[in-house]
Amino acid sequence: MGLIKDTFHNLQELRNSASLANKVFIQRDYSEGTTCKFQTKFPSELENRIERTLFEDTVKTLNNFYAEAEKIGGHSYLEGCLACVTAYLIFLCMETRYEKVLKKIAKYIQEQNEKIYAPRGLLITDPIERGMRVIEISIYEDRGSSGSSSGSSSVSGSTAR
Amino acid sequence: MHIGESMRECEYSQISTRSSTPMETPHKKRSPKRKKWEAFPGRNKFYCDGRIMMAKQTGVFYLTLVLILVTCGLFFTFDCQYLAKELTPIIPVIGGALFLFVLGTLLRTSFSDPGVLPRATPDEAADLERQIDVANGSTGYRPPPRTKEVVINGQTVKLKYCFTCKIFRPPRASHCSLCDNCVERFDHHCPWVGNCVGRRNYRFFYMFILSLSFLTIFIFAFVITHIILSSHQKGFLSALKDSPASVLEVVVCFFSVWSIVGLSGFHTYLISSNQTTNEDIKGSWSSKRGKDNYNPYSYGNIFTNCCAALCGPLPPSLIDRRGYVEADAPQLAAPTNGITMYGATQSQQSHMCDQDQCIQSTKFVLQAAATPLLQQQTSEPVIITSSTENGTSLPARASLTLGGPCSTFPLGQPTPPTSTPSLSCQEAADVLPIHGHTLNHTYPLQEQAPHHHYLTPEEVPSPPGMLHCGSPLGHSHTVQAGFYNPASQDSLHEDSVRGLVKLSSV
Numbered sequence: 001m002g003l004i005k006d007t008f009h010n011l012q013e014l015r016n017s018a019s020l021a022n023k024v025f026i027q028r029d030y031s032e033g034t035t036c037k038f039q040t041k042f043p044s045e046l047e048n049r050i051e052r053t054l055f056e057d058t059v060k061t062l063n064n065f066y067a068e069a070e071k072i073g074g075h076s077y078l079e080g081c082l083a084c085v086t087a088y089l090i091f092l093c094m095e096t097r098y099e100k101v102l103k104k105i106a107k108y109i110q111e112q113n114e115k116i117y118a119p120r121g122l123l124i125t126d127p128i129e130r131g132m133r134v135i136e137i138s139i140y141e142d143r144g145s146s147g148s149s150s151g152s153s154s155v156s157g158s159t160a161r
Numbered sequence: 162m163h164i165g166e167s168m169r170e171c172e173y174s175q176i177s178t179r180s181s182t183p184m185e186t187p188h189k190k191r192s193p194k195r196k197k198w199e200a201f202p203g204r205n206k207f208y209c210d211g212r213i214m215m216a217k218q219t220g221v222f223y224l225t226l227v228l229i230l231v232t233c234g235l236f237f238t239f240d241c242q243y244l245a246k247e248l249t250p251i252i253p254v255i256g257g258a259l260f261l262f263v264l265g266t267l268l269r270t271s272f273s274d275p276g277v278l279p280r281a282t283p284d285e286a287a288d289l290e291r292q293i294d295v296a297n298g299s300t301g302y303r304p305p306p307r308t309k310e311v312v313i314n315g316q317t318v319k320l321k322y323c324f325t326c327k328i329f330r331p332p333r334a335s336h337c338s339l340c341d342n343c344v345e346r347f348d349h350h351c352p353w354v355g356n357c358v359g360r361r362n363y364r365f366f367y368m369f370i371l372s373l374s375f376l377t378i379f380i381f382a383f384v385i386t387h388i389i390l391s392s393h394q395k396g397f398l399s400a401l402k403d404s405p406a407s408v409l410e411v412v413v414c415f416f417s418v419w420s421i422v423g424l425s426g427f428h429t430y431l432i433s434s435n436q437t438t439n440e441d442i443k444g445s446w447s448s449k450r451g452k453d454n455y456n457p458y459s460y461g462n463i464f465t466n467c468c469a470a471l472c473g474p475l476p477p478s479l480i481d482r483r484g485y486v487e488a489d490a491p492q493l494a495a496p497t498n499g500i501t502m503y504g505a506t507q508s509q510q511s512h513m514c515d516q517d518q519c520i521q522s523t524k525f526v527l528q529a530a531a532t533p534l535l536q537q538q539t540s541e542p543v544i545i546t547s548s549t550e551n552g553t554s555l556p557a558r559a560s561l562t563l564g565g566p567c568s569t570f571p572l573g574q575p576t577p578p579t580s581t582p583s584l585s586c587q588e589a590a591d592v593l594p595i596h597g598h599t600l601n602h603t604y605p606l607q608e609q610a611p612h613h614h615y616l617t618p619e620e621v622p623s624p625p626g627m628l629h630c631g632s633p634l635g636h637s638h639t640v641q642a643g644f645y646n647p648a649s650q651d652s653l654h655e656d657s658v659r660g661l662v663k664l665s666s667v
Binding site for chain 1: 311
C-alpha cells in the first residue's frame with residue numbers, strides 16, 4: 001500500500017509538473033542481421049536522468065523478448081506446419097507466438113515505466129507503435145512552478161469527479 | 162490530497178498494443194473517427210474496413226483469378242466426370258484440394274500486408290535529420306544520398322535512407338515505387354497477385370506458385386489423358402469435338418506450365434540460398450562481386466534456409482490498419498508540411514470539425530490515454546467540460562476549447578487552417594525530397610512560431626508566463642510543450658501523458 005502511495009506520488013508529481021522536453025530514439029542494431037535488436041548504447045541525453053545499468057537492463061530484456069519471438073526452432077516449426085496444414089485458419093482461434101510475446105513485452109514496458117522510468121520523468125514507448133524501428137524515450141522536465149500551472153492543477157483537482 | 166483519493170477510486174481500461182479496437186468511450190460515436198487505413202500514406206487500396214490490403218493496380222490480379230477459376234471450372238465440369246468414371250474418383254478430389262489450396266494461398270498473398278514499414282513520425286525524422294546534419298556538418302544544401310554502413314555477420318551492408326519514408330531502411334528492405342511503401346525483406350512487386358511480396362507474405366506466395374505448378378501440371382496431364390482415352394474409344398477428332406473445353410484447358414496449361422514451373426524453381430533456389438529476388442537480380446551476394454562476398458543472412462544449409470523461410474515465425478503487421486486515427490499527440494519537432502501525411506489529414510479533419518467536435522476530440526485524446534499504469538479511469542472529460550462550463554477556464558485549456566482556435570486545434574500542425582486537404586500535403590511530400598528537406602528542417606521553429614502565435618496568445622486571455630509559446634524560437638522542444646500544458650495538467654494521471662505520447666505514433 002505504501003508502495004502504491006509512493007508510485008502515485010511520483011506520477012502525480014510528474015503529471016503536475018511534466019512537460020515534454022525531449023525524445024530520445026534508440027535505434028535498431030542490425031549487426032546480427034534482420035532480427036529485432038536494439039542498440040544498448042547509452043544515449044547522452046539520459047546521462048543524468050537514469051542509471052546506465054537500469055537502462056541497459058531494460059534494453060537487453062527487450063532484446064531477449066524479441067529474440068524469443070523470432071526464434072526459429074521446434075516450436076515455431078510446429079506452429080508453421082500446423083498453420084500450413086489448416087490453411088492458416090488456425091490463427092482465427094489461436095494467437096501466434098509472436099503476438100503472445102508482444103503482449104508480454106507490452107506488460108514489461110508498462111511495468112518498467114511505472115517502476116523505474118516515470119519516477120525519473122521518462123517514458124518508454126512500445127517499439128511496436130513505431131514500426132519496430134526505435135525505442136522512443138520521452139523525457140519530461142519540470143516546468144517549474146508558475147502561478148497558473150499550480151492554479152490549474154488545483155482547479156482540475158476541485159472539479160475532478 | 163483528495164486528488165490522490167480520487168485517483169484510487171478510479172479504474173481504467175487497458176490499451177492493447179495493437180490498438181486495433183477503439184477506445185471504449187461514450188463520446189466516440191459523436192466524433193467521426195477515421196481508421197488508420199483511411200489515412201494511410203502509401204498507394205494501397207483497402208477493402209473490408211482495412212482487413213484487405215492490395216496494391217493500386219489490381220487488373221492483372223483479376224486476370225489471374227479468372228484464369229484459374231475458368232480453367233479449373235472447365236476441368237471439373239467437363240473432364241472430371243469422364244476421368245472419375247474411367248479411372249478413379251480420387252482425381253477430382255485431389256484436383257479440388259489443390260484448387261482450394263491455390264485459391265487460399267493466392268488470396269492470402271494478395272490480401273495481406275507484405276511487411277510495410279510505417280513512415281517515421283515527425284520526431285523520429287527530425288532526430289535522424291539532426292544526426293545526419295551533425296555527421297555531415299550541416300551544409301544547408303541537400304546532402305549526398307545518405308547511407309549507413311553496418312557489419313552483419315562479417316559482411317558490410319549499406320543501409321540506405323528512404324526520402325519518402327524518412328527512415329534508414331533495415332537490411333533487405335526496399336521501397337516499392339508502385340505502392341510507395343518501404344517493405345521489409347522486399348522480394349518483388351507481383352502484378353499477378355496485385356501486391357508486393359515481402360517478409361509477411363513470401364511463404365504464401367511461394368506456396369501459391371508451388372501449388373499452382375502442381376495444379377497446372379495436374380490438369381494438363383489429366384486433360385491429355387482424357388483426350389487420349391476418349392480418342393481410343395471414339396477417334397481423335399470426335400473426342401475433341403465432344404469436349405472442346407479440354408482444348409482450351411490444354412492451351413492455357415501449356416503456356417502456364419513453363420512460366421509457373423520456372424518461377425517455382427527459381428524461388429526454390431532463392432529460398433534455399435536465403436536470398437530475395439531483389440538481391441539476386443542485383444547480384445548483391447554473388448561471388449562475382451568479390452572473393453569475400455557471401456550472403457550474411459544464409460544459415461549455411463539448405464534445409465535450415467527453407468525452414469526459416471517457410472516455417473519461421475510470422476511477424477505481425479506493423480501498420481495498424483484498423484486502429485483509429487488518434488488526434489494529434491504531443492510532438493517535439495515542428496513537423497514540416499511534407500513529413501506528416503497523417504498530420505495533414507488530421508489537421509484537415511480537425512479543421513472541418515466544429516467546436517463541439519473539437520471538445521469531443523480532446524476528450525477522446527485524453528480518455529484514450531487510459532493506459533494500464535495506474536489502473537484508473539481517466540476523468541479528463543469531466544474536467545474539460547466543467548472548465549468550459551465554468552467560464553473560468555484556464556487559459557491553456559481554453560486554447561483548446563474556444564471556438565476560434567478550433568481551427569487551430571491541430572496541436573501544433575504547421576499547416577494553416579485554410580490549407581487544402583491532404584492532396585496538397587501529398588504534393589508537398591512528393592516535392593519535399595526534390596527541394597531538399599534540410600531547408601524545412603533548418604527552420605522548423607520559424608515555420609512553427611507564427612502558427613503558435615496565431616494559435617494561443619491572441620485568442621486566449623492568458624498570462625503569458627503560462628504558455629511556453631512565448632518563446633518558441635528559444636526552444637524547439639518546448640514549443641509544443643506549452644500548447645500541451647492543459648493536457649498534461651488536466652489529467653490527474655501520468656498515464657494520460659504517456660497516452661498522449663503514444664498517440665504520436667500516428
